[in-house]
Amino acid sequence: MNVIYTDSLIIGGGLAGLRIAIASKQRGLDTIIVSLIPAKRSHSAAAQGGMQASLGASVKGEGDDEDVHFADTVKGSDWGCDQKVARMFVNTAPKAIRELSTWGVPWSRVKKGDRYVVVNAKRVKLTEKDEAHGLITARDFGGTKKWRTCFTADGTGHTMLYAMDNKAIELGIPVHERKEAIALIHNGENCHGAIVRDLITGDLTAYIAKATTIATGGYGRLYSVSTNAVICEGIGAAIALETGVAALGNMEAVQFHPTAIVPVGILTTEGCRGDGGLLRDVDGYRFMPDYEPEKKELASRDVVSRRMTEHIRKGKGVPSPYGDHLWLDITLLGKEHIDKNLREVKEICEYFLGIDPVKQYIPVRPTQHYSMGGVKTNPTGQSPYLKGLFSAGESACWDMHGFNRLGGNSVAETVVAGMIVGEYVADYCEQNQLEIKTSLIEQFYNRENQKIDQLIESSSNENVFQIKSEMQEIMMQNVGIFRNQKDLELAVSSLKSLLKRSRKIGLKNKTRSSNPELVEAIRVPKMIKLALTVAYGALQRTESRGAHSREDFPERNDRDWLKRTLAFWRNEEDEMPELQYEDLDILSMELAPASRGYGNATIIDNQDTEKRIKQIEEITKANPNADRFEIQELLNPIELPKKLQGKNERVGRGFK
């Protein structure tokens, strides 16, 4: 039996995993990252458009601060987020971006003087102030009141990931590449590490750790068309689910991005619209102002994706061999701007579509993009159900996104959660001793080994590629942008029978070492379990909130559904997840439930909402001299690791 001992084990080498590893290492802990691929190839690199942080240096960001970022994030989430976590996030985001600035990210900067931008299809002159010259600038993104999305051209994720990985290399953090965690080791109360399969040799190793962090990204590849990298299959979340103890949160909350290219589903950044790009229909008509007069193309992603789908359903889509699509028009931004700030988009258009976006429209369609759901954690990033198990980034339901994430808040979450959760992981490692029976390690090691033996020896004949593709089609057809009872029931029953079939996979290639078919055979049953948590969660949630949109229940129902879905998979042989619900406490919300100001949904009120609005008024009135920090402390007190406390400075404003 191969065993490796460490203090802090991190599964996943993207931005969140790297940042947590850095925090562990900086605290003097032995730290190992296990990753499917070299860290710099992680899906974090795909974040093109930027990272939200309320620095307020650019003239269109003036007046921005944590409070405005907080309100945008809560509205974006359709009040489905944990407001404590959203607060921790917005207050720390400026620190995260400034840390990355010292670690080498070449953030695009404010240039003093006049510049011309496109706003609402018109050329507008902006004059940047002298005193902001050289500070980190920001662009516009959907669902935000201010221009808050900091960027490096449209390679933001790339530069962040490179700076972060370089820092990890400087600290000597080992990344064990081409390895896959296939099971967590636990005793029902404590997580002790993971069983890891080497994707080259096929050998299993037990990694034993005080703290285990899952930072494996989202589960976009449950869908047949996704912007996600092909490795985003949710296996990290799945091994947490398979403990039978840890819960996954809000798995039905799945975001569709408005502008992925047709047919391959590669993303073109929201920065296209943030910088002034427009959506057009088959007649070349700009339709979004008709649906969303205020935010137009820059409403939140869930809203824009639904409006586009509505418009296509009205017959206004552009027919193609791959189904109807719409046009993204960035021609009005001009060659110079596209060459400099949207060059990845330009490359994608050239290579995959053979078009020049300076002159031609881009064929786009809403496409699966982001997983709001994931391993349910408390605000410290730890599973409330399994001690020593942490999660951060897209794989987690830390829950700052609720039912819809804002553009620019995902890479921001990875590094902010990485900083915050990283400190709590290190605390946990310092405060806890490693106590584990070797018989427990052996039990999990042997179990996983036997499963692989069975797969290789099996004489069954179900084809794993076929099963996977059927699952992806079921999710695409029935658990998409618009959902209803009939489709969701069909999805659940189809997935159930698929799960049974997945227990009878037969391999053509019986090699135990590197074997792509075996990799699929290990993953696909896990993926179907996740798909069931998504489909079943969506079926049970009889309301529409954020990205979860039920045609048969179009209202946001705060009365009955202001709650988080928790999914458990109690026994390996079960065919369905067990769902539980956790109330969101309105009476401790900093921002009482209200309309988002876009999306035009009706709301069924909760009786506590009125009560909370009154409370907030009274607290504010009773403290007339309190500044915004004191008011926040009264309405929504949060805890942060000591080194991340402290107010954030802004140009022209100081620490106010």
Place this chain on the structure above:
Amino acid sequence: MRQEQQNGRKLKFHILRFNPQIEGDKPKMVTYELTEALGMTVFIALNQIREQHDPSLQFDFVCRAGICGSCAMVINGKPDLACRTLTSKFPKGEITLLPLPAFELIGDLSVNTGKVMRAVSERIEGWIHDKNMGEIDLTKMEVTMDPDLADNIYELERCVECGCCLAACGTKRMRDDFLGAVGFMKVARFLMDTRDKRTEEDMYEIIGDDDGIFGCMSLMGCEDFCPKDLPHQHQIAYLRRKMVTVK
């Protein structure tokens, strides 16, 4: 608007097959046939071959959008990113795929670029060197940077570590210790960055020898085959000039 293609054309893929994990396995070329579809890339084709013809076929894709650098291979004699190579590019419909040379072979078309790239970063110490960094107060405003300088650094940081430059490098193929264009580009990037306090003398210690900048034979395969069109020729010339004046 989409480019015209011969839908339904028969494609022939000639692929190097070899699995060093299996004792006694010998390298061989195997041909697979499949039907071209509209917009087909080598990524789509290889997955079809794996799913329909041979599930043991090894290759590496992650982003499949030309940004992660995982999938470089030799396509009809030239190193390139497989994910964004359209099959329609090849009028004869014959496509030969070989693994990238200059890297350890994992199996078939999969090579270990990660190990090499980490070693490159360690060798040139590819991170910001600043003795005062530990004392930076994150509540304060960031240090300003010239906007053009920030843009220029990004131009050099667009490298995705795909390995095409090393595979196409004459010196690298003869001398394994040669740093190669990927390393030079990183050195140029950190030398340009005012946040990195290292001097040209410091960089000389890293690249001022025949395994470094003076080993380059100026064949410029790196410039010719960089999928990100990075200015290798310019930066290598610049570094060589700088390094000659040190000492």
